[in-house]
Structures are given as C-alpha cells and as structure tokens.
C-alpha cells in the first residue's frame with residue numbers, strides 16, 4: 345500500500361485532526377538537496393519531528409538521528425530531548441505550534457514550507473526573530489516539490505541567537 349493510503353486509514357486512529365496538506369511528502373531528491381544546503385559535518389544530533397515516508401530522515405548524514413511521526417504513534421509534542429538540528433517539511437495545519445515546539449528543542453531549524461506560512465503573521469515573524477533569525481531562504485516553485493498548491497515554497501533555515509544577515513536566493517537547478 346502507498347504511503348498516502350496508509351495514512352488515510354492509520355491517521356484517523358492516531359490523529360483525527362490531520363488535514364490532507366499535512367500529508368504532503370517531500371520527493372527524496374528535494375530532501376537531499378535541502379540537507380546538502382547545510383554544513384552538518386560537526387553536527388551531533390538531528391531530529392525529523394514528522395518523518396512521514398522518511399525522505400529527510402533516511403538521508404541525514406549524521407549517525408545520531410531520531411524521528412517522530414504521529415501516524416506511527418510518536419507525537420512530536422511529547423518529545424523533550426534537545427537536538428542540534430531539525431530539517432523537515434512540517435504539517436501545515438498546525439504550523440505555528442509546530443514551529444514553537446521546534447524552537448524549544450533545536451538550535452537550528454530548517455523547514456521546507458510555503459513562504460506565506462512564515463510571513464503572513466507578524467506574531468510568527470516576531471517568534472522567529474526572538475528565537476534568533478533567518479540564516480538563509482532558498483525559494484522554489486511548489487510544483488517542483490510536488491506540493492499541491494500554487495504558492496512559492498522555501499527552505500528556511502533559522503538559528504538560535506543568530507544576528508547576521510539573511511541570505512536569500514533561488515533554489516539551485518540541480
């Protein structure tokens with residue numbers, strides 16, 4: 345059975361509030377490109393808080409990696425250990441709460457999201473700036489990620505206590 349089919353039945357048991365857009369899986373090559381944006385050579389721990397089919401988790405270079413996934417009984421909101429990095433594509437319907445939880449447990453948070461999710465709320469922008477700031481944004485058309493909406497998406501890298509300038513560029517072609 346395909347992953348979406350599995351979610352279709354499995355999630356209604358574990359989380360009846362999941363929305364269809366929460367189940368948009370990232371193509372493996374896009375996840376790999378995003379992981380490669382960041383220097384993870386000295387990194388100890390990486391968490392995928394919402395693993396889905398594992399396109400990010402399985403390609404993390406780090407040995408100390410862990411995951412949550414609500415449909416497999418691991419709710420990120422019950423995670424309490426600190427980690428160095430989170431790199432993922434999060435569920436959109438609960439994005440503000442999810443982002444807040446990421447900031448609680450990780451020093452570096454890189455999320456592939458529709459750009460509007462971040463910039464459409466002043467409260468959310470303030471939350472990011474209080475955490476530190478945006479290190480980089482790499483912008484990509486949603487269709488290239490296989491996302492079922494028309495808004496541009498971006499890999500947004502946020503770092504605790506970051507005070508430097510933000511690098512903004514288009515997602516590289518290859």
Ligand SMILES: C[S@@+](CC[C@H](N)C(=O)[O-])C[C@H]1O[C@@H](n2cnc3c(N)ncnc32)[C@H](O)[C@@H]1O
Pocket residue numbers: 362365366367368369370371393394395396397398399400412413414415418419420421432433434435436
């Ligand atoms: C947009 S999908 C992306 C999945 C995967 N990160 C990827 O990029 O392919 C979001 C995932 O978050 C999961 N999810 C939703 N709420 C969650 C929670 N509270 N804890 C853990 N996972 C959750 C969904 O089941 C879904 O697999």
